Each structure stands twice: as C-alpha cells, then as structure tokens.
Amino acid sequence: MTEKSVPILGVGLDIGTGNIVSARRSGKGVETRRMRDVFLDLPPNAKRMLKLSGTNFIERDDELLILGDAALETANIFGSEARRPLSVGIISASEVDSLEVLGFLLKNVLGEPQEENEVCCFSVPAVPVDEPNRDIVYHQGVFEKIVTQCGYTPLASNEAMAIIYAETAKEGFSGLAISWGAGMSNVALAINTIEGMTFSVARGGDYIDNGAARSVGSTAARICAIKEKGIDLMNPEGREQEALAFYYKDLVRHVLDEIAKEFKKVQGRFELPRAIPLVVSGGTSLAGGFVEFFQEEFEKKRKRFPIEISEIRQAKDPLNAVAHGTLIQAMQEYSDDE
Amino acid sequence: MKEARIECVTTTPIPDLGLRLAPGEVTFLPEQVALRSKHLWKIARAGAVKVRWVERYKEMRPKSPPAPFVNLSRTRKKAARMTDSTESEAPPPQPPKTEPGVDVEALVARVREETRQEMQTQIDELKQALLHGVGEIVRDLPAGQPVVVEGGQTPTDSTSKPEATFIPDDLVKKGTKGRVQVEAAESEGGDLDDATAALAALRGKKKKKAAPKKKGSGRKS
Numbered sequence: 001m002t003e004k005s006v007p008i009l010g011v012g013l014d015i016g017t018g019n020i021v022s023a024r025r026s027g028k029g030v031e032t033r034r035m036r037d038v039f040l041d042l043p044p045n046a047k048r049m050l051k052l053s054g055t056n057f058i059e060r061d062d063e064l065l066i067l068g069d070a071a072l073e074t075a076n077i078f079g080s081e082a083r084r085p086l087s088v089g090i091i092s093a094s095e096v097d098s099l100e101v102l103g104f105l106l107k108n109v110l111g112e113p114q115e116e117n118e119v120c121c122f123s124v125p126a127v128p129v130d131e132p133n134r135d136i137v138y139h140q141g142v143f144e145k146i147v148t149q150c151g152y153t154p155l156a157s158n159e160a161m162a163i164i165y166a167e168t169a170k171e172g173f174s175g176l177a178i179s180w181g182a183g184m185s186n187v188a189l190a191i192n193t194i195e196g197m198t199f200s201v202a203r204g205g206d207y208i209d210n211g212a213a214r215s216v217g218s219t220a221a222r223i224c225a226i227k228e229k230g231i232d233l234m235n236p237e238g239r240e241q242e243a244l245a246f247y248y249k250d251l252v253r254h255v256l257d258e259i260a261k262e263f264k265k266v267q268g269r270f271e272l273p274r275a276i277p278l279v280v281s282g283g284t285s286l287a288g289g290f291v292e293f294f295q296e297e298f299e300k301k302r303k304r305f306p307i308e309i310s311e312i313r314q315a316k317d318p319l320n321a322v323a324h325g326t327l328i329q330a331m332q333e334y335s336d337d338e
Numbered sequence: 339m340k341e342a343r344i345e346c347v348t349t350t351p352i353p354d355l356g357l358r359l360a361p362g363e364v365t366f367l368p369e370q371v372a373l374r375s376k377h378l379w380k381i382a383r384a385g386a387v388k389v390r391w392v393e394r395y396k397e398m399r400p401k402s403p404p405a406p407f408v409n410l411s412r413t414r415k416k417a418a419r420m421t422d423s424t425e426s427e428a429p430p431p432q433p434p435k436t437e438p439g440v441d442v443e444a445l446v447a448r449v450r451e452e453t454r455q456e457m458q459t460q461i462d463e464l465k466q467a468l469l470h471g472v473g474e475i476v477r478d479l480p481a482g483q484p485v486v487v488e489g490g491q492t493p494t495d496s497t498s499k500p501e502a503t504f505i506p507d508d509l510v511k512k513g514t515k516g517r518v519q520v521e522a523a524e525s526e527g528g529d530l531d532d533a534t535a536a537l538a539a540l541r542g543k544k545k546k547k548a549a550p551k552k553k554g555s556g557r558k559s
Contacts, residue, residue: 030527033520058516067518103509108518142509149510169533173540193540316529328533335538 007114009334011152012327013106013122014162014320015143017086017183018205018283022109023323030327032320033109038082039101040071058104065101076221088202089125089184090139099142106146113151120152121330123159123322125186128202129258155330158198160188162325167279167315175277176307178255179322180284182206185255189263189307191273197266201258203251205284211250212243227287234289248287252297256305263306275308281315281322290314342372343390343443350386352377359387364447366392 008025021034035056042057042064055070066074075082085091085098085105092098110120124140140156147154163177173193179186182205189197209220209227216223216239226240236245280294287293291314298305298312315321343366346359354377359365372378372389382389 025527025530026524028527029524030530031522031524033522035518035520054517054519056516056518058514058518065516067516099506099509100511100514103511104514104516104518107510108520146509165537166529166533169529169536173537193537317525320525324530328530328537331534332537332541335534 008331009114009118010327010330010332011110011113011118011120012162012323012325012330013110013120013147014159014322014326015086015106015122015124016159016181016283016322017084017089018181019319020105020109021320021323022111023320023327025327025331030324032323033111034319035105035109036068036072037086037105038071038075038084039065039067039097040075040080040082041065041097042074058101065097067101067105072221072224076219076225079219079222081219081221086183088128088131088134088206089181089186089200089204090134090136091142102142103146103149106143107150110147110150110152116151117153118151119155119330119333120147120150121155121157121326121333122147123162123326124156125159125181125184126188126198126200128184128200129262131202134202155333157326157329158186158188158195159322160186160198160200161190161195162322162329163279163281163315164188164190164193164325165328166321166325167281168277171277174274175279176259176309177279177281178259180204180251180280180282182283185251185282185284187255187259187262189276191270191276196270197262199258199262201255203254204282208244208247208251208284211247212240215243215246216240230288232288233293244287245293248290248293249297251284252294253301256298256301260301260304260306267306272307275310278309278312279315280312281318283319285314285318339393340369341366341392342369342378343392344372344378345388345390346386347388348386350381352381352387354378360451362447362451364443366441366443 010024012023014021014023016037018037019034020037021032023030023032025031044059044062044064056067057070058065058067065071071082083097085102087094091102113120122143124136124143127135144154144156159181160177160179163179164173164175167177168175168190174191175189177188177190184200184202184204186200187198188195205224205227206220209223212218213220213223218240223240223244227244231241231244233245233248236242278298280291285291285294291312295312298309302309317324343364344357344359346361346363349358349360351358352375355367355371355375357365367375367378369391378387378389381387
C-alpha cells in the first residue's frame, strides 16, 4: 500500500506595510510565499514591455498597476514614490485603489485553500500609542472579508504575539517581542502565552526612510534601496548611511521609552517571575549590526528599564517570523481537535 | 436732585406708576413720585425690585463756559494766554454730553440688552450652521460598525456582530486580469514542530474547541 501525501491544514499570514507573507506546512518544511506590498500605476501602453520583462501587474480600464518589488524598483528609477495599500501599518485611507490591490495580492499569496474554510490566521497590528485616534477596526474587518472571500476561515492575531509563538517556545512562550515593521513597530509582552501587554508605535522603516530622505534631499524609495543593499549601522559610510543610522537610533530610543512607559501602566496587574528574552524581528531589523546597535542603546537604558531582560536576540528568520507564528496558531486550531 | 434708582429683579408691573420692567432693567424716578407710589414699595419689600436713593444733579451739571477775556493788564493777559495754551495742549476729559432729560443708565442698560440679544442671535445662527454641518457628515458616515476582535478570536455569534456594511463585497475580484508570480521559498520546519509541540503541551489540558474544526481535518493518512 502506498502512503498518500498528508496535507497539513492551517495557513499563517503576515500582512505588513512592507511585505505580505504566507506560511504553510509542506511535508517536513515550511513553505513561505512573499510579495512586496507596494504598487505603481503606469499608462496602458506599457503592457507589452511589462509582459516581456516578466513583471507582476494587474490591468485596469485606463491604467496598469505594477505590483511588488518591480514597483519599488521602477519608482526608484524614475525618482518617484511607490504607492502603498497600507500606511503606517493600517489600510491607507488616501489610497483609493488599495482594497482592490490588497484583494489581488492576498489571493495570490495565499493560494487556494486545501479544504473548504481552512483556517487562516492573519496578523493585525495593535493600536498605536502615539496616535490614539487611529484604530484597527476597519483594517481588521477588511482583511477578515478578503480572507473569507479567498475561501478561508479568518482568525486575527496580534503581530508581535505571533513572534512570541514563533521564537520563545524554549522559554515557555514568555518574552518581550518587538516587530520592527515598515509602517509601525509592534510590541508584545507575554508570560506562558498569556498576553500581558501589546501596543504599537506608529514609526517603523518608512519613518527611517522618509526622515533620512528629507535630511539628505533624496527620495524614500532610494533610501530604502540603499538600506536594503546593505548598511552596517555600527559603521555607517557616507551621508545617506549616516542619516539612516541617526533615524534608526531615534526609532530604537522612542520604542524603548514607549515600552517603559506602557509597562508602568500595567506592571501592577502581574508579576514577571523571571528575566525574559527580548526578541527583535521584522524587515527593519535586517539592517547590518542591528542587534548590536539595539543592544548598545538598550544598555544605556537598562538601569531604568522596568523589565528584567535575560538576553537580546534576533528572530531566526526576521522576515518570516510573524508568518510562522500565525501558522503555529492556525495549526493549533486543528491539533486541539485531534 | 434726589431720585429713586429702581432696578428690576424679576419681571413685575408697577401699576400706579405705569411701569413694566424686565430683569436687569434700571429706571429713575423723582423722589416725590417714588414716595407717592404704594405699589413700588410693596413690590420692593417683596424683593422684585431694588430701590436706592441717588443724587443726580452733580452728574448732570454741564461744565460752565470760560469767563470772557476782557480788560486785563498786559502781564495778566500774558499769564492768561500761557494758561490757555497749556490747557489747549492737554484738555481735561470732558464728561459725556447729555441732553437734559436723557437717562444715561437706562440708555446703557438698553444698549447692553440689545447687544446681548444680537449676540444671542449670532450664537443661534452659528449653532444651526454647526448642527447642519455635523448632520451632513453623519449622513455620509457608514451605518454599521464592525466588532473589535481581541485575543485572536473571531466572533461567531451572528446576532452580536453588526455587519460592516461599509466594506465593499467584491474585494477579491475574480475577473482581474494580470500576471503575478509570488516569491516562494521553503525552509526547515524543525523549530516550528518544536513550537507546535510545546504549545500543544501547554494547552494540553484545555478544553477542545468546537468551531471551526471539522472531523477529518489535520493530518490524514
């Protein structure tokens, strides 16, 4: 009797300002599918050129929308800015095309469900503490609907909590996770999977790119390209890298200050039994020397920091950690049933 | 001249004087007229008006004109001219010119009342404009609000979940033309297995959930 291949159900989905990543089990490994969450509009006569170059695009009545990395590259070539369906972590109110683009991107990143109404656990950010008038109600509602229309059962999960699930199993799912995203930075503190504190700061990689671009008279797309080409935060070279390092420092300090401030609000409610690890993840943490850079800033604040940290480490796969964490939660929905 | 200053506290007619005053209104009556009125003193005892005696002639007296400049010695003329010139440089403040018989306080009260009424009208107009503007914004707002979902759970009770009517229905369009190639990668799942096992162990004793699981889901053989 031949053994049939076994589909393992459940999909994890990381919906970020910079990237959309899905993760699902495939045999003994994990298959991740990623698309850059950006687009750029072009006149319809560019269609032939796009087909030849193998670029991702969608056709509309009077325009073509280039999707993904190609949009960012094209924007960089022409010195313009690519458009983003999400702005500062949440669906952009100013982008009229964002819902259509997001629907298309998610359908392709998720693929077809393996069975009807397969569970898809998707990440949502927390409400930003520095912009309390923003909320995630509409954002979450839109993605629940898109995921449902793709044939899945949606399950929303906090972005930084997903990192706790993916990276702190050996500590019994206890830790402080920071997801350094493009639009915002999400923070979660958990003890034995119990969420103690979650919040976000409306600053991330885009804040760094925009700030550095303004400082040196460049575009955010160009600064982003410089950043992703490779930068050593401990030894920045040239004006652009110097500017990037300044804004990285500012972001790290701001987030650490906000963690201390927010923890003081909740520390009376629970006690931390032991020192916990601090896990950094997300695309913005991929810059060279980020962990050392972060550690250096953290050490300056350690004495006044209200949480005892045992170690600072980076997620094993910073770009996919949230997708892995949501996948664990999606799979858990099935394993509970066994 | 001694006068009675009558200040109205509540709207009260004074029949034998033929007066009807509004709250805050002030009027003046000659001493003899006020003393002759019976109704005024009854009403004053009841606290509906306040009566105070005032001397009004000092306020009303117009400034006397300067004496004519005639038949003076040369020295005294010069001194007088010098005095005149200093006076003309900085004239003393003149009391407001009033026609005889005009009641200044009553006039002030009337102007105050008119200003108050005008301001009230403007405030009412502003309120109306604001209400109209807010009404238009509210009309444009979507009717429903989605439920805030916390702790990674989706609401299952359809009665408690107002439908988010403002989210378009066709978010995933089937007929969209285009070309998409998603970047795919495969990694080892060892850590994921460890995490899943640890999580399952931690939640081992928890009650099994019902929805959205189905029988036969998960690993099949």
